[in-house]
Amino acid sequence: MDITGIEREMSDLDAMYRPIAKNPVDLDDLRAFENLGAAIKVKLDRLGVSERAEAVLHAIVQSYAGGDQTVREAIRRLFDRYTSFRWAAYLPRQWHTAEEFRDRLIVMSAHDQGADTRDEILALQDLCNRAAEYGIDVDSILDEVAAMSSDVDRYGMGSMQSVFLHYGRHRP
Known part of the structure; x- marks a missing residue:
């Protein structure tokens, strides 16, 4: 996957993750706050895109490690732009x-x-x-x-x- 394909995938996934990533947390609800990690994991799992996100991350690792400084800077800018993807996607x-x-x-x-x-x-x-x-x-x-x-x-x-x-x- 080239940088254009990586960006397209990051953008799509970022849009899917955004409602979960940007959902406010009620700090007054102690019970909900204590279970926040589990609740977020359930919501992310329901999206059904973890394998897709993992594939994008593997493509990023390959491009970043094999690329020059220009490629690496471009990938860093993508993570700055797609913050919900950065927050939710993981290996x-x-x-x-x-x-x-x-x-x-x-x-x-x-x-x-x-x-x-x-x-x-x-x-x-x-x-x-x-x-x-x-x-x-x-x-x-x-x-x-x-x-x-x-x-x-x-x-x-x-x-x-x-x-x-x-x-x-x-x-x-």
Whole structure:
């Protein structure tokens, strides 16, 4: 899938995800708030597009890793444009290999800090901890993906490249 096909798919999926992603949360309803994650998962599952979204993410990983800086910047802009897709689409929750770890870091690199660098740091630390538990050489993959990542400090907390190099290595 080329960049045009990736954008077409992201746009379509973004429109499907948007009503769920942008639905306000009633913070006064403690019961609903406590079950929010499960309720969102049910709504996303009902859409029946998780395999389609996963295929798009795999195409993104392939294009991002194999592309040059121009391709990577274009993919980052797509994630900035299609925020509901960025929020809802994910690779399978279960993973165990270095390649699967790398794929997740590439998607994170393409998110380019998403909406909040702090969330990305916590997700990165969790991924790196899991990878280390699986015996994966975390540092070499961090170096590889950091080299693909943006060096622009979008939110005053460092660039995605520096986030990978610092927070990926300094895990709690």
